[in-house]
Amino acid sequence: MRYRHGYFESMNVGKGMLAGLIAGAAGTYVMTKMQPHIKQWTEEMVGGCGSGGSGESERSGGGESSAPATEQVATAVAEPVVQRELSRAEREFGSNAVHYGFGTVMGGVYGVMAEVAPPITGLVGLPAGALLFAVADEAAVPAAGLSDPPSETPMKTHLHGLVSHLVYGATVEICRKILRPLV
Structure with a gap:
């Protein structure tokens, strides 16, 4: 069975993945660059921003650590390998690597x-x-203990994360649609 307009006639999962990977990197970049503007907008809409609030990369952790979830993941992976505590610059680099990689x-x-x-x-x-x-943001990150449960997270943080990911999703689709015929 095929979808209308012959979608399956030109289906190529490898090309789709390649276009998607490039689009995902672009989407992450645009989302990251837009987050200060989104934060300002959410502060105006809901009030001052507390406890992080820029999606999965900035959402503060629950419990002992208030570091962004991406930094917590990078630290948990890297420190056992290098067998020492990471410097602030290394944690920041690792956080960005996890954010862009994801x-x-x-x-x-x-x-x-x-x-x-x-x-x-x-x-x-x-x-x-x-x-x-x-x-x-709302399920996996809290379930992994990398942030507070959604019920304990301020509304402005949810709104900021949602808008950030809407920017990501739109950017990914626009880029994918442009790139797909080129790969």
Whole structure:
């Protein structure tokens, strides 16, 4: 069975993944650059911003650590390997590596999904961005103990994360759509 307009006739999962990986990196970059503006907007909409608030990369951890989730992951992976405590610069570098790595990989997953089930690309990637926010920021990150539970997180933090991921989703879809015929 194939979708209308012959989507399966030109389906190529490898090309979709490549376009998605590149688009995911671009989406992560745009999302990261937009976060200060999104933070300002959410502060105006909801009030002062507390406890992080820029998506999975800035959401403060629960318990002992208030470091961003991405920094906690980078530290947990790197410190046993290098057998010492990471410097502030190394933690920041690791945090960015996790943030961009995750965004790039999620773009690749989206690119494959766009090949297999093209309707997912509807509404310029906004549903995909919202889904990523819900699964990563609202479920996986708190479940892993890397942030407070959603019920204990300020509304402005949720709003900031959601808008950031909507920017990511739209950027990924726009870039994927441009790149897919070129790969």
